[in-house]
Amino acid sequence: MSISADLLRAVNRDATVPDVLALAARHACRLLGTEFAAVFQVADGDRLVVGGSHGLSAQYVDLVNNAEPLTLSVRSFRTPSTSAVLGGHAIALSDALADPDSAQWADMAKMQGYRALLAAPMHGLGGVALGSITAYSRTVRDFTPEDVRLIELLAEHTAGALEAARRRDDQNVEADQLRLRSAQAAADGERRARLLRLHVELCDAVLASRGVAGIVEAVAEAVDGSAAMWDTGLRVSAWSSTGRGTDDREELLSRLRAAAEAAQTSPPTSTVGVLRAGSVGPPTWVAPIAVHDHVRGWLTVTGPGLDLLSSADPADITLPVALELQATQHQVEIEARIASDLLTELLADTAEIRAPMLHSRAEALGHDLRAPHFAALLTPTPTAAGRRPERIAQARDLSRLTTRLVHMSPRPLIGIMDGKLLALVPQRAAEPSGPTPVDTGDGAMLTLLTDAAAALYPDRRVHVLVRRDVLGVAAYRSTYLLLARAAELLTEHSPDLLDIGQFGLYGVMLDSGPGEALTDFARTLLEPLATSNASSRSALLATLENWLASGTSVHECSRRMYLHRNTVAYRLRKIEEMLSVDLSKPDDVLRIQLAMVVATVSGWLTAR
Incomplete structure (x- = not known):
């Protein structure tokens, strides 16, 4: 025993x-x-x-x-x-x-x-x-x-x-399995409770009109990490972080953007889920945001609680964002129509009389018309040589363009003028360098405009004519007329971006006559130079451009071009002989300067 x-x-x-x-x-x-x-x-x-x-x-x-x-x-x-x-x-x-x-x-x-x-x-x-x-x-x-x-x-x-x-x-095995199932059930219960809280917070954000930023903030809090919403151009439209991680803002945004970019190039069936941006680093959850079956952007999330999103139905997270984007789009379309009407009235010849009312309406849209703006006229390349469609822009184009610019603040005043898209944008100085998601200087805003216009007309080049420092109600109409006259000179050889202000006083002279007359004037005057042999034409054109840019100073021109002053003087005499002008006479210099501006805008001289 x-x-x-x-x-x-x-x-x-x-x-x-x-x-x-x-x-x-x-x-x-x-x-x-x-x-x-x-x-x-x-x-x-x-x-x-x-x-x-x-x-x-x-x-x-x-x-x-x-x-x-x-x-x-x-x-x-x-x-x-x-x-x-x-x-x-x-x-x-x-x-x-x-x-x-x-x-x-x-x-x-x-x-x-x-x-x-x-x-x-x-x-x-x-x-x-x-x-x-x-x-x-x-x-x-x-x-x-x-x-x-x-x-x-x-x-x-x-x-x-x-x-x-x-x-x-x-x-013991059964007991261990029972404990495991109990722990799993408790974890599932906690996860469901967290998902329910997140769903309630997302619904509250939608009902309280907190925008996409409010939804992104709620998602970031739920995973105790970071979240970002990207548009189809992979520009961040909303961003939030709990700030509990060790990564800085720029590094986090870069990693989240990489995840959105990877998902954008993946097959549609594999675009929702957890992936790694690169071979190292924490995982990132990414999902497309679709409105009416069209992808409008990407939601990317990273953080310790990422398993919460992995266990959820993606629609529970993406639907509130899609609803908010749809509401924002509807609001943008309404604002676009109001802005277009305001822009039309600003360009009317009665604008100065109605200035107080126009100022008030502009302020409601976030614009101070007493502050400097820059005007941009967007026009596609002609469909045939010398011909342009009678109406290149329709109401749908205006809606699509304003939707692409929804993240600009304040949004530009955009309208359709004589079949062209005109944007009036508050002028800003470039901000100091730093880890900001979007640069808010004029250069960045102009880039957004040109990118949006290029996406609007993917089958054609889009020319953007710009004039800066537009100030006062009276200046808006004259600026538009000047840009419209310059647009008449555009050809398929014209540069994509033209800043009329770079031409100084001579840029204003573009408004001195019809586009065809200005083109004929420039061609007649510069034709001998344009038809000369290639090597001679290149040297003479460079000398003429630098001489005009130097204030007609031979000494300054030779310094700019690293040439002897006698070489510059010889080339200028050659130009005088070819064009039958006297560069010592102010009238002839003025004629040549205007012809060069017209040639630059139309691009016909450099296209030879």
Whole structure:
């Protein structure tokens, strides 16, 4: 009974099955006075493997378990252990080396150094064979009936302990699985609660008209990280961060933009989910935002709580953003119509009389007409040489353009004037360099305008005529007329961007006559220069342009061009001869300057 109690105590102490069986093997050696013992288990229904042993070498155990496995179904290879299991009774062998039936495994006995052995089967509930327990003696020995009774009793107790240990292990596994399922259920419950809170916050943001920025802020808080909304041009339109990470703003935006860019180039079926921006760095969740089946941008999120979004239906996150974008688009379209009407009235000849009312309406749209603006006239390349569609811009173009410029603040006043898109933008100085998502200087705003116009007319080049420092209600009409007159000179060879202010006083002279008349004037005057040989034309044109830009100073022109003043003087005399002008006369200089401005705008001179 003490052996049975010892085995059960081992089971209750959570000893492993091998440890319990090794304990049984030690008791076998003590009871029978043998040097070695092993407890075999039935494995895979057909093999006996050593589950625990005492005194046996690791080499012998490995030989029995792997190199020379004891297979119950192979009748040609029998050992006392397999015979005990198959026969259901104890097997005793007094001398393994003298028994002819043991010749097949005699080498194994010699390796371990035993001669006699006694094996008894182990049976579980219902008589199921569990294995056997075998004792080995170094010397030849005749085992007595008492020895057989003791090993059979030990086999019975060991079988009970083995089944108890297995039941305990099964119960522990079930308990671990139950704890795991409970923890998973608790985590799922917490995740659902967090998702519900996020959904409520997103709905509140929509109902409270907090805009896309409010939604992005709620998402960033939910994951305890950062979130950014990008338009289809991969410009950030809203951004928020809890500020708890170590990355700075510029690095975070760069990583989020990379994720949006990667998703933009991926197949539509794989654009929602978690991905890594590059080979290193934390994962980023990215999803497209679609309005009426058209992708309007990308939402990117990163942070410790990113698993929250991974387990959610993407529509629960993207739908509020899409609704807000749709509402914003509707608002933008309304503002665009109001702005277009205001711009039309600003360009009317009665604008000065109605200035106070126009100022008030402009202020409602975020514009101070008393501050400097720059005007930009956007016009596509002609569809045929010298011809342009009667109306290149329609109401839909105005709506599409204002939608693309929705993130400019304040948004420009944009209207359709004589089939051309005219934008009036508050003039700003460039801000100091720093990690800002969008540069708000005039250069950046002009870039946004040109990019938006290019996207509006993807099949044609878009020319942008600009005039800066437009101040006062009276100046808006005259500026538009000047830009419209300059637009009449445009050809397929004209530059994409022309700043009329760069031409100084001569730029104003573009309004001195119809476009065709100015073009004919420039062609007639400069034709001899334009038809000269290429090398001569290039040198003479460069000299003429630099001389005019130098205030008609030969010394300054030679310094600019790194030429001797005599070379410059010679080229100027050559130009006088070709064009039949006298560059010492102010009238001739004025004519040439105006012709050069017209040629620059139209691009016909450089196209030769």
